[in-house]
Amino acid sequence: MASKLIQVQSKACEASKFVAKHGTCYYRQLLEKNNHFIQEPATVDKCQELSKQLLYTRLASIPKRYETFWKELDYAKNLWKNRSDLKVEDAGIAALFGLECFAWYCAGEITGRGFTFTGYYP
Numbered sequence: 001m002a003s004k005l006i007q008v009q010s011k012a013c014e015a016s017k018f019v020a021k022h023g024t025c026y027y028r029q030l031l032e033k034n035n036h037f038i039q040e041p042a043t044v045d046k047c048q049e050l051s052k053q054l055l056y057t058r059l060a061s062i063p064k065r066y067e068t069f070w071k072e073l074d075y076a077k078n079l080w081k082n083r084s085d086l087k088v089e090d091a092g093i094a095a096l097f098g099l100e101c102f103a104w105y106c107a108g109e110i111t112g113r114g115f116t117f118t119g120y121y122p
Contacts, residue, residue, distance in 0.1 A: 031038070039046050079086070113120050 039050065079090075110117065
């Protein structure tokens with residue numbers, strides 16, 4: 001176990017050295033490539049305006065998302081009514097989707113517990 005810990009520490013050290021060496025170059029390239037998304041001047045007022053635009057744009061999209069939700073639900077009901085016509089592939093995809101949802105739930109629980117498997121900190 002101690003040898004594994006030393007290996008992980010050495011890998012982490014190598015990764016941090018790589019990021020320290022190449023991080024600023026990557027950061028500059030990323031900003032240059034996405035320069036058209038940057039709002040100038042970057043003032044508090046501009047940030048608040050963009051924040052409000054995002055909020056109200058998302059609020060405006062709620063009716064469309066509501067419609068889409070009900071369409072998806074109707075599709076699922078239709079599949080359940082005609083479950084005798086389902087193929088093995090469809091059942092497998094549904095099972096994998098359920099497994100993925102459970103895995104994300106477990107990951108969220110572990111994260112919420114402070115990355116412990118046994119329980120919450122007092």
